[in-house]
Amino acid sequence: MIQSFIYRTGNVLLAAFLVLFFFIAGADAQNVTAKVTKIDEKAFAELIKPGEKPLLINFWATWCVPCVEEFPDLVKIDKEYKGKIDFITVSLDFEEELDAAVPKFLAEMKAEMPTFLLITPDETAAIKSVSKDWQGGLPFTVLYRPNGEIVYSHQGVVKHAVLADEINKLLPAANEN
Numbered sequence: 110m111i112q113s114f115i116y117r118t119g120n121v122l123l124a125a126f127l128v129l130f131f132f133i134a135g136a137d138a139q140n141v142t143a144k145v146t147k148i149d150e151k152a153f154a155e156l157i158k159p160g161e162k163p164l165l166i167n168f169w170a171t172w173c174v175p176c177v178e179e180f181p182d183l184v185k186i187d188k189e190y191k192g193k194i195d196f197i198t199v200s201l202d203f204e205e206e207l208d209a210a211v212p213k214f215l216a217e218m219k220a221e222m223p224t225f226l227l228i229t230p231d232e233t234a235a236i237k238s239v240s241k242d243w244q245g246g247l248p249f250t251v252l253y254r255p256n257g258e259i260v261y262s263h264q265g266v267v268k269h270a271v272l273a274d275e276i277n278k279l280l281p282a283a284n285e286n
Contacts, residue, residue, distance in 0.1 A: 143215035143224065145200065147207055150229040154238060156197060159257035163279040165196040166239070167267075168249040171210045172202065175266045176248040180218050182269040187222040189273065193280055198224045201247060254279060 148156070157164065167183055169176035187196050198220070200211050207226050215224055229235045236245050240262050243249050252261040252275055261275040 143212045143220060145207055145211045145215065145224050145226050147204070148225045148227055150227075150231070150235050150238075153199070153225070153227055153229070153235060156225070157239070157253070157257075159253070159255055160195055161255055163194045163255060163260075163276065164253040165190075165194055165272075165276065166251050166253075167196075167198045168201060168239075168247055169198060170201045170247055171206065171214045173247045177214075179248055179266040180214075180220070182267070182272070183222075184218050184220050185269060186272055186276070187220070190276055191221075194276060196222045198222055200224060200226045202226060204228050252276065252279070 157166065165186070169180065171177065183198065190196065200206075202211050204226065211224070211226060227235060232245065236243050239249075240251050240259055242262055243251070243264060246264045248266060249264045250262065250267045250272065251259055252272075254260055260279065261272075263271075
């Protein structure tokens with residue numbers, strides 16, 4: 110293609126510029142990363158305090174095959190319920206992945222929901238602060254009413270339809286229909 114362009118136009122300099130432009134543009138597109146905020150147990154406790162909207166939290170890791178499998182559905186849930194619920198994801202990857210694998214994965218998934226990397230010396234305490242039913246396995250999804258009451262939790266891959274149904278039960282417009 111480039112050779113035919115040079116042959117037709119005779120402009121090697123323009124062709125070189127175009128090749129360089131597309132190379133740089135492609136490299137920039139590949140290097141786009143999502144923001145991941147490192148939090149500790151105290152900051153996590155603030156995140157899960159009751160608010161005005163239902164709160165959905167998904168715990169996952171890049172090394173967790175079922176987590177990676179369900180993530181496209183979570184991105185879809187985020188798009189469908191943006192502004193209607195608060196939705197965060199919490200990565201339990203290793204701290205050294207904060208600037209590498211985690212943001213790269215989120216960018217590939219086109220994930221826009223706030224994402225946090227939880228670093229705590231006592232994982233058991235963090236797990237218990239989320240749900241007494243959670244045993245620490247991933248993925249884990251929990252949905253809270255605005256008052257902080259858990260209405261749904263699931264360890265393992267969550268199904269989009271099931272999660273959407275649970276969220277709809279909490280939204281006023283869905284309850285009026």
